[in-house]
Amino acid sequence: MITGELKNKIDSIWETFWTGGLTNPLDVIEQMTYMMFIHDLDDSDNLRAKEAAMLGLPYQSIFAEEVRIGDRTVAGNQLKWSIFHDFPAAKMYSVVQEWVFPFIKNLHGDRDSAYAKYMGDAIFKIPTPLMLDKIVTSMDTLYAQMAQVKSSDIRGDVYEYLLSKLSTAGVNGQFRTPRHIIHMMVDLMEPGPDEVICDPACGTSGFLVAASEYLKENRKEDVFFNRQNKDHYMNHMFHGFDMDRTMLRIGAMNMMTHGVDNPFIEYRDSLSDQNPDRDKYSLILANPPFKGSLDYDTVSADLLKISKTKKTELLFLALFVRMLRVGGRCACIVPDGVLFGSSKAHKAIRKELIENQRLQAVISMPSGVFKPYAGVSTAILIFTKTGHGGTDQVWFYDMKADGFSLDDKRTEVKENDIPDIIRRFRNLDGEAARERTDQSFFVPKQEIADNDYDLSINKYKQTVYVPVEYPPTEEIMAELRELERKIGEEMDELERLLKE
Numbered sequence: 001m002i003t004g005e006l007k008n009k010i011d012s013i014w015e016t017f018w019t020g021g022l023t024n025p026l027d028v029i030e031q032m033t034y035m036m037f038i039h040d041l042d043d044s045d046n047l048r049a050k051e052a053a054m055l056g057l058p059y060q061s062i063f064a065e066e067v068r069i070g071d072r073t074v075a076g077n078q079l080k081w082s083i084f085h086d087f088p089a090a091k092m093y094s095v096v097q098e099w100v101f102p103f104i105k106n107l108h109g110d111r112d113s114a115y116a117k118y119m120g121d122a123i124f125k126i127p128t129p130l131m132l133d134k135i136v137t138s139m140d141t142l143y144a145q146m147a148q149v150k151s152s153d154i155r156g157d158v159y160e161y162l163l164s165k166l167s168t169a170g171v172n173g174q175f176r177t178p179r180h181i182i183h184m185m186v187d188l189m190e191p192g193p194d195e196v197i198c199d200p201a202c203g204t205s206g207f208l209v210a211a212s213e214y215l216k217e218n219r220k221e222d223v224f225f226n227r228q229n230k231d232h233y234m235n236h237m238f239h240g241f242d243m244d245r246t247m248l249r250i251g252a253m254n255m256m257t258h259g260v261d262n263p264f265i266e267y268r269d270s271l272s273d274q275n276p277d278r279d280k281y282s283l284i285l286a287n288p289p290f291k292g293s294l295d296y297d298t299v300s301a302d303l304l305k306i307s308k309t310k311k312t313e314l315l316f317l318a319l320f321v322r323m324l325r326v327g328g329r330c331a332c333i334v335p336d337g338v339l340f341g342s343s344k345a346h347k348a349i350r351k352e353l354i355e356n357q358r359l360q361a362v363i364s365m366p367s368g369v370f371k372p373y374a375g376v377s378t379a380i381l382i383f384t385k386t387g388h389g390g391t392d393q394v395w396f397y398d399m400k401a402d403g404f405s406l407d408d409k410r411t412e413v414k415e416n417d418i419p420d421i422i423r424r425f426r427n428l429d430g431e432a433a434r435e436r437t438d439q440s441f442f443v444p445k446q447e448i449a450d451n452d453y454d455l456s457i458n459k460y461k462q463t464v465y466v467p468v469e470y471p472p473t474e475e476i477m478a479e480l481r482e483l484e485r486k487i488g489e490e491m492d493e494l495e496r497l498l499k500e
Contacts, residue, residue, distance in 0.1 A: 006145050010161060013138045020131040026246055029162050031125055033250050035139055036158075038100060040257040041107075042081040062107070069102050079103050085136050092136065093129035122249065177206055177287040177333065180403060181369060184418045185331045185380060186210045188425050191283055193222040193229045195237060198281040200270035200288070200319060202240030205251035207285035209258050212238065216259070234261040239281070241268040271315050273300050279325045287333040288316035290376065306352055309345035313338055317349050317381075321357060324385040336364075336377040339455040350453035354445060358390035359383045363397045363421060364457045368406025379455075382425075394448060395428055396457045397421055397440040436462035 017028045045061055052059035063076035077083055084095045101124045126132045146154045157179060191197060191211050199207045215223050215233065223229050238260055242248050248265055255263040268275055290313050299315060306318040313334055320330045338346065339362065353359045361382040367375050384390070403416035417439070424431060424440055434441040443460045451459055470476075 006142070006149065006158075007161065009138065009142045009145060010158065013135060013142065014162075014165065016131065016134050016138065021127055022125060025165055027125055029165070030122070030246060030249070032162060033253060034101070034104070034122065034124070035135060037253045037257060038096075038104060039081045039139060039143060041104070044257055044259070045080075067099075067103060069099055074099050081136075085140060089129040089133035093126075093132050096126075096132060097124055178369060178402075178404075179206070179210075180418065181333075181365075182206050182210045182285075183214075184422065185285055185333075186214045187422050188380075188382065189283060189285065189329060189331050190218075191215060193219050193226070194232065195282045196239070196280065197237055197283045197285065198239040198241075198277075198323060199284070199286045200241050200275075200316065200323065201286055202242050202251055202265065203244070203247045205238075205240050205254050205263070205265065207287075208238045208240055208251075208260075208263060209254055211283075211285060212255070212258055212260050236264075238263040238265075240265045241270050241275070243267065243269055270319060271299050271303065271312070275300065275319075277323045279323075281323050282325060282328045284320050284324060284328070284330040284332065286316070286320070286330075288313060290335045307345045307349040309343070311345065314345050314349050317353070321352065321385055326385055326387055328385045329382070330385070331380060331382045333378050333380055336379060336456070338381075339364075339379055340459070342452070347453055350455060353381070353383050354391045354394075354448060354453055355389055356387065357383050358386050359394050360391075361395045361397070361425060362455050362457065363399055365399045365402070366406050368404075368410075369402055371406065371410060372408040381455075391445045393442045393444050394455070395425070395431060395440065395442055396460060397424070398457050398461065400439070436460060437464050 013032065014028060017031065022028050022031065041062070045063060049059050049061060061076070063080050065076055066073045067076045067079065078095060079100050084092050084100065087095060101122075105122055126135065142158075146158070186207070191214060193215065195211075197208065197211050199205070202208060212233070223233050238255065240248075240251060240263065242251070242265075245267060248267060252263065252265050255265065300319075302322065303315050303318045306321070307314045309315065317332070317334070317338070320332060324330060338349070341347075359381070361380070363380040363382075365378050365380065367377040369378060370376055397417075399417045399421065401413065401415035401417050403412060403418060404410045405413050420439075431440060431442060441460075447460070448454065
């Protein structure tokens with residue numbers, strides 16, 4: 001969550017765009033994203049050069065020597081943020097407009113790559129040299145402040161704050177998933193170097209970025225010191241689909257600045273017949289849209305066989321089952337209604353997960369997790385595709401705190417169940433003796449089936465009531481009489497003072 005000086009600086013840059021004539025929030029976000037990407041290219045190029053030097057490996061900088069742009073040839077170092085940000089406003093504007101922007105649009109050599117697809121129609125819209133100069137100067141300050149924040153994905157938080165300014169945020173159920181919840185889900189799933197990972201409603205690729213970072217931090221030797229695994233990581237591991245081209249463009253740039261050269265990020269209505277994927281992925285991480293707009297006529301017929309409904313949250317669960325290969329795993333966020341809804345479609349999808357697949361866990365989250373964007377109550381479902389059942393018992397966890405206050409401010413607090421959730425999920429054998437009065441416990445499959453496959457934790461959690469002793473009625477009445485007498489005396493004294 002962005003707060004304080006960082007928030008004020010982003011608001012100030014936004015105001016610069018606004019007063020300069022760019023009043024469409026999508027335009028502002030796109031232009032800021034381009035500028036951040038240009039800045040990050042310089043930083044990531046320098047970082048890769050240092051890493052190569054430390055490892056004694058050769059490295060060819062993307063800014064090395066001369067760069068061909070159209071029919072002109074320019075010195076590559078002129079395209080670096082650290083060089084052109086010191087230019088006078090007029091020269092900086094011409095360099096960025098005529099050289100840097102065409103350079104980043106054609107940066108990826110593969111014309112079929114996600115980056116090439118979504119940068120091909122990118123337009124530089126900053127209208128004046130003075131405005132560009134102000135933005136570049138402000139962004140230098142912004143990055144200096146970001147460097148002081150001890151967060152592994154502060155840039156992701158900045159993206160999320162920018163996206164929260166979209167007036168349409170939430171209209172199609174596009175609630176931004178908090179970074180710490182994404183990281184918790186990735187930590188729970190512990191992706192390996194041979195995964196094929198997908199987010200069918202990827203937005204800005206937050207889950208894919210988090211999975212790539214997890215592998216960098218926890219499986220570095222397996223991924224990067226093995227030629228085959230590294231090629232898989234760079235070109236075949238990450239898949240994301242969305243119907244918003246702006247989000248796809250941001251997502252492609254986000255993945256590239258996090259070191260994934262060629263993610264498969266594509267414009268696609270995942271629920272429609274244009275999505276042919278089945279039995280393909282080993283891991284799905286997603287927060288699909290709740291109550292999103294839906295063209296029912298285009299919904300894939302095999303999804304409707306599992307759950308005949310217009311509710312996107314149910315259709316996406318059916319989709320996840322179809323897209324996973326046998327043995328593939330899924331961690332997804334669903335609204336609470338999925339857990340206890342009484343419609344035929346609700347019961348059908350819950351029965352599918354419990355009877356035909358292996359449902360492992362239901363983690364109920366408090367309603368404030370998605371604030372300030374939405375106050376919806378949600379849960380995380382974790383299941384494995386088996387095609388022949390396997391659910392014997394389901395682990396429930398009642399998350400009460402996520403490390404932030406559950407109001408619109410979302411300030412950091414000490415109470416945080418996330419480390420406990422991860423620790424307990426990784427040692428489910430130790431949960432067998434837990435009571436229904438505890439924060440986590442197992443429920444047998446048969447008991448869930450007998451309750452219409454209801455997955456709401458309150459259905460199974462037992463509450464311990466502590467009796468409260470109250471004083472006798474006569475004693476309470478005596479105290480009320482004494483309070484009434486004192487109030488009367490005070491009123492008499494006040495009235496006397498007013499008459500003097």
